[in-house]
Amino acid sequence: MYATRFAAGTAMAAALLASAAPAAVANDGRTVPYVHATPGNVQPGQTVQLVLTCPTEAATADGTSQAGTIHFGSATKGVFTGTLQVHAAVPAGQYTVTANCSSAAPSGKSAEKSEKSTEKSAGKAVTTTTTVVVTTTTTTTATTHPATVTGPVRTGFGGAAGGPDSTQIAIGTTLAAAALGTATLMLRRRAANRA
């Protein structure tokens, strides 16, 4: 019972909030602000192009990401273009890009005129996020660069290797055994003849 009431209350609160502050919509029909990163998969040291669509009254934009440094230029009808320069030493992984749209600070008559319109966005920064995936250089290297040698070569078959010569040893041993055997026989015959 309590859970049902709580869920209903939450839903009503959400509906009220939504009706009180309707989200802005861009020309392409998407809710603003939103940011798009191209490409979404990068390597350390590369640059990502960012397009940040803000409410039309937004005057400045900035952003942050642990993947690198973000810089936005001037806006055209609320659309900012910028870059994310990915750090060269950033570890591989998925990184969040947070972009902020800020309204212009009011000044003079034009500011007074626009004051009401900026109230709708409460003169506050609105924020959006996206993600980029940083891949390691090694992965890319394996598929696009020539193969790399990683060990010693095997360029010998022992035909001229140094070390003991078993053939000579075997022949010498056979000859020695034969000579000693013959000598033993000779001594025995001689002893037999004397006897």
Next chain:
Amino acid sequence: MPHGTPADTTPDTTPGRAASAAAGGGTRLRVTALAATLGVAALLIHNGITGTPGPPTADNSGTTPTGGSAPLTRSTPTWIRIPAIAVNARLIGLDVSPTGELDVPPADRADVAGWNTDAVTPGETGTAVIAGHVDNKRGPAVFYDLGKLGTGRKIEIHRRDGHTAVFTIYAVRTHPRDNFPSTRVYGPTGRPELRVITCGGTYDEHTGYSANTVVYAHLTATR
């Protein structure tokens, strides 16, 4: 016949004594033959235990390379000449296996060497690699004397574009197979370098040679 007469000095021609003398001479001959056989046997055993020296071992000398020549563009190498050890060999292309091992020339082609086609060509900026056999089953091969080389010796690489890249040796090293410094041998360099590699160390019929002899050289002239 009394003893002490001059007749005692005449040769004894009785049949029994002659046979005995002949038997003594035969025995001496046999003993001499046996001694000679034992001598030959001892020599063979000694030589067999001492063994043959095998490929020359690198003296692991080295200097700091100085100077250098401007790099060349990519071109297939065709011949290698190392006058100091009378090497004059044709070069064939060698691939790298999926496990990262450099292929080698066919075992029966003892007279050719090969170059790593996945690396830079000799004369380009980077580390070019040439490998060849130290021996095959029949005897010494193209790089048998590589370990004899010392610093300052020249290596000439003839290329298909007509240029000859002349490298000067600045180090010759024997690296054990089980602790091979791959990055040092094959790693990138900021100038044209060459590695000439063959087997070295001691040979075991089950595991092969225990080391690689590596010649380090850098480009010092082109013509």
